[in-house]
Amino acid sequence: MEKLIIVGAGGLARMIYSWLTGFTDCSWEPIGFISDSLNILDGYNYDLPIISSIQDYYPEVDHVLVMAIADPKSKLAIAEKLEKRGAKFITLIHSTAIIGKNVEIGKGSVICPRAILTCDIQMGSFVMINLCATIGHDVNIGNGCTINSHSDVTGCAKLGTGVFLGSHAVITPNIKVKGFAKIGAGSVVIKQVRADTTVFGVPAKQV
Structure with a gap:
């Protein structure tokens, strides 16, 4: 089973994780968030950790990513950077x-x-x-x-x-x-x- 990485860990990322079982393809195993704000989940009760900063993250062969950043310029720049490192992004459509x-x-x-x-x-x-x-x-x-x-x-x-x-x-x-x-x-x-x-x-x- 491919392992799912959520790019970002702010409000949108937390919402997407909360809804994950309602997406049409749930064949991935969520393993964590990546965010350059390493303490952004402090005070929240989530069972997924921040596994890396975006800056330091390099995808493994069995990783797939979902984009969970709302600001358009930021998400496009981050997507370009991660794709150059070999990242594979998936599309999520809620049921x-x-x-x-x-x-x-x-x-x-x-x-x-x-x-x-x-x-x-x-x-x-x-x-x-x-x-x-x-x-x-x-x-x-x-x-x-x-x-x-x-x-x-x-x-x-x-x-x-x-x-x-x-x-x-x-x-x-x-x-x-x-x-x-x-x-x-x-x-x-x-x-x-x-x-x-x-x-x-x-x-x-x-x-």
């Missing part, structure tokens, strides 16, 4: 998620409980779709995006590399959000968002 027809999900992605991916969706690598988020038809999601809980990315929207959506954010139909933009929690995006900008509000405006 309560609804996945429609013609949905492409890239490697290293995580689809959390009760997320809905409707149909005809293209999703890059290392994407995280959090609790109860909905992705509409004909949506394109770039590598490294993080879509937080209860967000709604509606039909034909396009998210560039590394876009971050706060919880309950809404991207209206046909809107483009360019690379590494951040959408604040509860915002409603009704026009194109430029790269490397942060927008917030209803309607969302640059801040």
